[in-house]
Amino acid sequence: PTGKPTVMPAVGVKDPRAFLFRLEPGNPIRCPLVEGSGTDALRMRGPAGPAYGDRGADLTLDFDQPHKSRSMIGGTYGCPPGANERAFLAGSFTGWAIVEVAVFTVHPRPGKKAGEEEEEMEIVDFSQP
DSSP states (O other): OOSOOOOOOOEEEOOTTOEEEEOOTTOOEEEEBOTTOOSOSEEEOGGGOEEESGGGOSEEOOSSSGGGOEEOOSSSBOOOTTSOTTTTTTSSSSOOOOOOOOEEEEEEOTTOOTTTSOEEEEEEOTTOO
């Protein structure tokens, strides 16, 4: 390649209803935004991968350099009381492998408006063309 590489700016996404979650057999735990955080729920960092929370502080997935991925929930997204912020989502702050990424979109149940009744999650698979 010649010249300088193109650097794509991160694009912040605000969503007051955003949340992260940890799945354990029989015990899914939802981590909503900290009330009044007013920060970006998500930052799209081009091909490197998504960063969740203010400046990606809560969860950063780096697809280009997986060893730079990190997890420390509790800044923008709430960490359950008594849980270890560095280990809650991924088991440790860094040093874990990215095996699979799933992105979910929450929709109201058919025939209901948002907030009227229980919502459901739909898997959105971005790996398929």
